[in-house]
Every structure is written in C-alpha cells, then in structure tokens.
Amino acid sequence: MDKDELFMKKAIELAKKGLYKTCPNPAVGAVIVKDGKIIGKGYHKKAGTDHAEVVAIKSVKDKTMLDGATMYVTLEPCNHYGKTPPCSIAILNSNIKRVVIGMLDVNKTASGGAEFLKSHGIEVVSGILEKECRDLNKIFITNITKQRPFYAMKAAMLLNGCISIKGGVSKYITSTKSLEYVHRLRSRYNGVLVGINTVLMDDPLLNCRLKRCGQPKRIVLDAFLKIPLSARIFGFEPQNIYIATTVSSDSNKKSILKSMGVNILECASTSDGIDLIDLSKKLLEKDICSVLVEGGSRIHGSFLNANLYDKVHLFYAPKITGSYGAFNVIGSQAASDFSEVKNLKSYNCKKIGDDIIIEGYF
C-alpha cells in the first residue's frame, strides 16, 4: 500500500464515524498531512454542520503548518453554497497545495471541486481507494443516481424460504441474537417499512429497542387505509409515522390520523396498489434516504419485481417444514427465464446466534 492509499485509509476510517448519521449528506472523512505526518483530521458528523474538509482545516491550530500540506478526502470537495459554504474555497484559502480524492462527487449540484482546485494551481489526484470510498456511500450514491431511497430487504425465514408456517403464523422463527441485530439495523436506516398485512397480523412497533439508538421513521404501506387506530405502532411518536396510501382512500380516516400527528403520504396508485416510484420520490423529499423493508411476502414481491432492492439482510433459522399453506418470502410471480432472476453482486454469510445471516448487494 503506497503513502496515498495509507492516508486515504485513515480518511475512510474517519468517514465511518459519521456513517448512518449524515443523511441526506454522504459520510466523508479527511486528513491533512505535512512532511509525512498527520497534522489535522475531521469527518462530517451531521447535515448542516461543517464538512469533513473544514473540520480537518479547523483542527490544525497553527495555520502556517497548512502551507504546502496535502489533504486526503474520501469524496470530492463540494463546490457550491448549500447549508455551508464551498469546501473548495476553504481549501484554496488554507494554502494546502495537494488534494487527494477518493471518489468524485456523483451529485452534479455540489461537484466540480476538483476542477476548481486544479484551475487554481492545486495538484489534484483522484480515484485513490475509490471502491472503498464508493462503498462508504452506497446510500448517498443511490439517492443521487436513482433519485430514490436506498432500499434493503430484511426477512427472517425457514430454510425453505418460508416466512411463516401454515396460516401465516410467523413469530418465533429466528433467535434472540438475530432479533437484536434487526434492532441494530433499524437504527442504521432512516426508515423501516412494512405492508398493512404485517400490521394486521403481527401488530409490530417497528422501533429500535436497544439502548441509546437512533429511531427510524416508521412507514406502513396501506393503499386502502385498513390500519386500525388501535395498532400498537400509534402508541408513541406519531410524528415519526408515515402512512403511505392512495388519493382515493377514506379521507375521514386520513383526517383522524393527521389529527393524531401521523404523516399521510398520498401516493399515486397502480393496479398492484401504491405506486412505489411515487412513494420513493415522496420519501426522499422527507430526507428518508435509506429504508429497511421488513415485509411481508407481497411487499417483498413488489419491491423485488420493481428492481428497487439494493441490499438484502436475510436471516435463516435452521428449521424446515413444508411450503404448502405457508407464505414464501417473495410473494410475487417467479421469473419465467433465468435472465430475469435477480443476482447478488456480492454477499457474506455467517452464523448469528442459532441462525444464519446472508447480507449482500444487488
């Protein structure tokens, strides 16, 4: 590993400290190096606060040290006035003479920092540990390039892919360790989404029940607004609940829900129910950049067939039974040709408690 990669790795480690907390912004880390030594470092903590580059520059007490220094930053410095001024200008004013970039910005509004710095006589190198830097920001990249939230499928099933036994009973499939991990996952996503059938059958809370964890927005897809007002989900923080329904569903019930503080997302509809593209647009507008989709069967079927899944978190309990009369994890038509089957590009599998977890990206 050469010197540039070594310092970029440090910047990546810093960026990771902000992971899952910077939405709608990317997680970014930066280090400043002079004479082979790190003299400053920083990472982006939260949207609206200083970007990593500015944090790193501010961390250097003696500003004369910046003269001729090199900055390593995981993402191209921004070149626009957003919630904060452009990092490109902050770098230029700092007298830093070389900027090493992990990945160029995919966001056209903010990009151009590399060109700006070059045109002002600063040496710019980009593409160092680019894959690792891109991996850091899969959510951000999906938001920008696909104009929708990053969607992850979560399911707990038997070895034959069924999420229930006969009649839809689905509780107690996986072990405590897996459930704990699901709660950790919930805190890492901006939103947790289920279909109305899951609410009617399982009456879930959808929150994170670990100590000191962030809470996701709780989203229910409910085209016909069948959700009972007595559902347990309404027991706390109605302002963090989003009921996605259609324009035509019961306006009276919509008013009641709104008066409870619940958010109603009126989405376009398709023959299949709620238009997931329209829903995606509305979620992203609310800065819900990443969503953990917890099912059930029909919901997974719709998201998968609409090519909306970016990632999977699949839990398998070491148990098996017949499939007739049970719900399969993917409640939709099977592909009629192998070319239509969705493939994971990369994945890991390991044991978690009594279960197995497969996590991967499409």
Next chain:
Amino acid sequence: MDKDELFMKKAIELAKKGLYKTCPNPAVGAVIVKDGKIIGKGYHKKAGTDHAEVVAIKSVKDKTMLDGATMYVTLEPCNHYGKTPPCSIAILNSNIKRVVIGMLDVNKTASGGAEFLKSHGIEVVSGILEKECRDLNKIFITNITKQRPFYAMKAAMLLNGCISIKGGVSKYITSTKSLEYVHRLRSRYNGVLVGINTVLMDDPLLNCRLKRCGQPKRIVLDAFLKIPLSARIFGFEPQNIYIATTVSSDSNKKSILKSMGVNILECASTSDGIDLIDLSKKLLEKDICSVLVEGGSRIHGSFLNANLYDKVHLFYAPKITGSYGAFNVIGSQAASDFSEVKNLKSYNCKKIGDDIIIEGYF
C-alpha cells in the same frame, strides 16, 4: 487432553480412512500402545476383510511386544462370528492387557465384547471421545437403531427456497463448484435417489462424474412406472439401477426393465405413493446403507414429513425471484404449529464457489 484421549484420537484418524467404504459395517480404527509408544495400528477397510483390531494386532511383527500392551479402538470389539471371527477372542489371545473403547456397539448381534474381555481379566475402559466416535458412524448407528438407510437431503435452490423458476425449470441454479461437490457427495453415499418427476423433467444420469470415484446405486421412485425406456439413466450399469415401484404397476414394463438388468423393488403403497418405510427396509436389505435424496419437491416433502431425513446438504445460489409458479424445495403441507417444524441440531454454513452451502443434522 489426557493420554487415553490422545491415542483414541489416533484411532479415530485411522478409522476415517475407511469412511464411506465399510458399509454395511462401521468405520473403525485401532492403535496398540506399549510403554507410551504406538507399536501397532489398523483400520477396517471393507466389509468381509479383517476388523481394525485384527489388522492392528497383525501389524505388530514381534508378538511378544503385545504382552501387557493397551489397545485403543473406536468401537467395542465384536463378540460374534460374522464374516470374520470375533475380535474379542483375537484380543484375548494376543495378551493385550488393557482395552480402551470409544463407543459401545449399538448392534446387539455383535456387541458384548467389552463384557467378554472384562470377564477374562482384561481392563476395559469405555466412552473415551465417545461423541467423536459416534459422529464417525452416524450412518451405521442409524442403520442399526432405526433399521433403515441414513437419508441425506440434497437440494440446490434460490435464496427463497425455490428449486425452479416458473414452470419448473431448474437447471443452472448453482455454480460449477457446487456441482463438483455434489458429485463428491454422490461417491460418499451408497445410493442416490430421485422421484420420477425429476427423471421426466431433467433426465439425470445420477452418477459421480469425478475421476476415480466410487459409484452410488441409482434409485428412482416411480409408483406408476412412468419412466421412459429411453431415459439417459439406462445408458450404463443397469445392475446398479433400482426402480422402486408398487406391486400393481405395469408388469410388462417390469419384465422389460428386468431383462435390461435393472433391479425392480416392488414396494407397498400408501395414499401418497410408495411406502417409504417398506422401501427403506428393501434398500437396507441390499446393503444400501446411506442414500442422498436429490428431490424433487414432492420427494423432499414426503421424506421430511415422514421424519426420514438425518442430514441436509443445502445449496443456495445468491439469486432470488418470486415464488408464484415455482417449485419450493419442500413440496408438502407446512406445519400448522411451530412444534412440528423440524430443527437441525447442528450445522455449518460456508461459501462454495458463488454459492452457500448449509450442511447439518436433524
């Protein structure tokens, strides 16, 4: 690890050399120790040849060395005249003074060696690394205690437990590495079994296509004798093919198959097709002690619901599609209560080529 465990471990390593080759006998290993040094060793290679104890005794050139020696043997020495004379007498005659046994024999016909030796003044210790010794002989123990072959379920599926896409197309699910491993598995089992639907759809050969590997018997469950005489399976070694059918199926076709050299197993029938208990009895009579059941869906459903599976070899390709119109790996009614779901007692999971394999025991 104490000295007895250390030498028992050596005996287990020797026993493993005979694994998968000794059927219907167990795999057994033995070492003879004098003054802390191994002076003799042996393992059972094949039914009809010397047992491990006799091989070990014969391996000691200077028979005076046996005086006062200790024998470590993974399974209780036999005490009956089978294809070879009793090992208990061979040990007694050798002047060995101490016998350390891994597990007592579950086979009542052959057992009693420990008691015999004790009653003749030899010190006998048993139960050393018993679990490891039992694990060596899961097949043998199943044969004796359940009076049926050891059955392993093999299936290749998508992440949602489907073994096909729409319309039953099931080829090309898993990768080359997985297929290679399936061929290795085939050589480790005495028989490979499929249902008639798999023959009609996939026309498999069911042999092991690796170099220098043992060939399993090829078994087809075909209650109504629908198998076409042109099936590729008939292309070689008809004497190693077993068509399990019922008494009432086409006697003309039975005669033709017999004249081709194919074995016909006329089994009792149930409302579900062939009586698997009767089939099991007939397979064991033919010294088919272990069977790899390769499906399809209905076959796995029948074996699972009849509690016949001892082990699973489950391959998952990192691919997914809908389940409607596809075959689930278990084509039978789902349990209506979680207490009826079958649990793996132990299992491992790992990557194999592009796929995941889960192997475990019920």
